[in-house]
Structures are given as structure tokens and as C-alpha cells.
Amino acid sequence: xxxxxxxxxxxxxxxxxxxxxxxxxxxxxxxxxxxxxxxxxxxxxxxxxxxxxxxxxxxxxxxxxxxxxxxxxxxxxxxxxxxxxxxxxxxxxxxxxxxxxxxxxxxxxxxxxx
Numbered sequence: 001x002x003x004x005x006x007x008x009x010x011x012x013x014x015x016x017x018x019x020x021x022x023x024x025x026x027x028x029x030x031x032x033x034x035x036x037x038x039x040x041x042x043x044x045x046x047x048x049x050x051x052x053x054x055x056x057x058x059x060x061x062x063x064x065x066x067x068x069x070x071x072x073x074x075x076x077x078x079x080x081x082x083x084x085x086x087x088x089x090x091x092x093x094x095x096x097x098x099x100x101x102x103x104x105x106x107x108x109x110x111x112x113x114x
Contacts, residue, residue, distance in 0.1 A: 041108050048104040055097035063090035 063086050070082035 052101035059090045059093035
């Protein structure tokens with residue numbers, strides 16, 4: 001019983017110390033932009049990169065589906081134009097994914113991404 005009480009008191013004391021250390025004054029320059037702890041930033045980077053890779057894979061899968069639709073529904077020059085459009089769409093989707101990823105990386109670096 002004493003160990004539980006001691007552990008509770010220590011936890012309460014530490015949490016009070018952490019809470020008081022996190023308070024900022026209005027004149028504090030860090031008050032305007034809360035810093036993201038390094039482990040959270042690393043996790044956010046990993047998550048952002050995984051989402052970027054997933055978006056690229058989705059774009060490739062959509063391209064393959066669109067090209068397959070072109071092969072079944074068109075022939076000749078129409079098929080060629082349809083496949084070209086599928087490749088262009090995939091390229092645009094990948095570029096959009098890269099822009100999103102770059103913006104997320106910038107937000108993480110600045111410390112504004114939760």
C-alpha cells in the first residue's frame with residue numbers, strides 16, 4: 001500500500017512540475033508557435049512519408065486501371081490518346097502528392113503540425 005501511495009505522490013509531483021514548466025508568459029516568443037517534441041516530429045515525418053508513398057501507389061493503380069479501360073473500350077488512335085491521358089493524369093496525381101508531402105514536411109519543420 002505504501003508503494004502505491006509513494007508512486008502516486010511522485011507522479012503527481014512530476015506532473016505538476018511538467019505542467020508548470022510548460023506555462024509561458026505573454027512576452028515569451030515561443031508562446032506564438034508551440035514547439036513539436038522531437039519524437040512527435042519524427043512520427044509525423046514517418047507518417048507523412050508513408051502517406052506520400054501510398055498516394056503514389058494509388059496513382060499508379062489508377063493509371064493501370066485507366067489504361068486497361070482504354071484497351072477494352074477503344075482501338076487505334078483513340079486507344080493511344082486514352083492511354084496518354086491516363087499517364088498524364090497519373091503524373092498530375094503524383095505531383096499533387098509530392099506537393100502535399102513537401103508542405104507537410106515544411107509544417108513539421110516549423111513545428112506547426114500536430
